[in-house]
Amino acid sequence: MSKSLKLGLCQIPVSKDKTRNLQMARAAVKEAVLAGSQLVALPEMFNCPYDNKYFAQYAEEFPQGETLQMLSHLARAESVYLVGGSLPEREANRLYNSCFIFGPQGELLARHRKVHLFDIDIPGGISFRESDTLTPGDQITTFNTPFCRVGVAICYDIRFPELTRLMALQGIKLLILPAAFNMTTGPAHWELTMRARALDNQIYVAAVSPARDERASYVAYGHTMVADPWGNVIAQSAEKPQVLTVDIDLARLADIRAQLPLLKHRRADIY
Numbered sequence: 516m517s518k519s520l521k522l523g524l525c526q527i528p529v530s531k532d533k534t535r536n537l538q539m540a541r542a543a544v545k546e547a548v549l550a551g552s553q554l555v556a557l558p559e560m561f562n563c564p565y566d567n568k569y570f571a572q573y574a575e576e577f578p579q580g581e582t583l584q585m586l587s588h589l590a591r592a593e594s595v596y597l598v599g600g601s602l603p604e605r606e607a608n609r610l611y612n613s614c615f616i617f618g619p620q621g622e623l624l625a626r627h628r629k630v631h632l633f634d635i636d637i638p639g640g641i642s643f644r645e646s647d648t649l650t651p652g653d654q655i656t657t658f659n660t661p662f663c664r665v666g667v668a669i670c671y672d673i674r675f676p677e678l679t680r681l682m683a684l685q686g687i688k689l690l691i692l693p694a695a696f697n698m699t700t701g702p703a704h705w706e707l708t709m710r711a712r713a714l715d716n717q718i719y720v721a722a723v724s725p726a727r728d729e730r731a732s733y734v735a736y737g738h739t740m741v742a743d744p745w746g747n748v749i750a751q752s753a754e755k756p757q758v759l760t761v762d763i764d765l766a767r768l769a770d771i772r773a774q775l776p777l778l779k780h781r782r783a784d785i786y
């Protein structure tokens with residue numbers, strides 16, 4: 516296993532124009548690779564506005580969907596590990612919020628279907644009910660790379676510490692979270708939640724948001740970021756489109772785990 520990897524996080528604008536969304540994704544991934552990224556990630560619902568009324572219209576089936584073909588070809592052409600944000604996935608009569616992960620040969624490595632659907636109602640803030648249109652997944656998702664084992668969850672999934680803990684126990688060192696917090700929960704909880712999961716599990720947490728669009732029905736917070744295993748934020752965008760490239764130092768992770776062995780000190784006999 517390598518001691519480090521360069522991660523590329525693509526905070527792209529997402530609009531109603533699917534063709535443009537795919538162009539933006541392609542250009543951002545290429546820019547990240549040009550900057551040396553070996554693993555690149557896109558945001559939640561990057562091919563589709565984050566709004567229940569669009570999910571069915573933009574949904575795709577694996578493997579023939581246009582976005583899925585694009586991701587696979589791009590991973591192969593750029594010879595990169597590609598965490599394909601998320602998109603509405605159709606299987607039979609159901610829709611899922613799904614992330615497809617492709618390897619450098621364009622092969623499918625894993626698929627994560629969002630496990631926790633975002634159903635909230637904050638008066639004067641934000642209301643959203645993913646369960647009006649989507650079905651939850653029921654799997655924990657991790658995959659291997661030459662750098663380390665990597666976990667994938669989607670947005671609201673990060674609020675459930677048990678999920679990240681199970682991935683940490685399966686050996687992940689890096690969690691990628693395609694996400695789209697909003698202007699109510701983003702300022703309050705985005706950074707805190709990513710830092711908490713990173714610190715608890717002594718892993719890197721990389722959360723990738725769409726760029727903010729004040730005219731959208733759902734306004735994404737932006738602030739794509741990486742928290743390290745010490746709980747520090749080591750990189751963060753503002754709200755505008757940006758490709759963030761970040762060095763992930765796995766030797767530092769090993770040092771932190773050796774010095775403060777939290778995972779070893781768990782009392783699995785009492786909880």
Ligand SMILES: O=C(O)CCC(=O)C(=O)O
Pocket residue numbers: 559632633669670671672674694695696697700701704
């Ligand atoms: O947890 C949050 O505050 C935001 C979650 C969300 O926007 C999502 O799951 O898509």
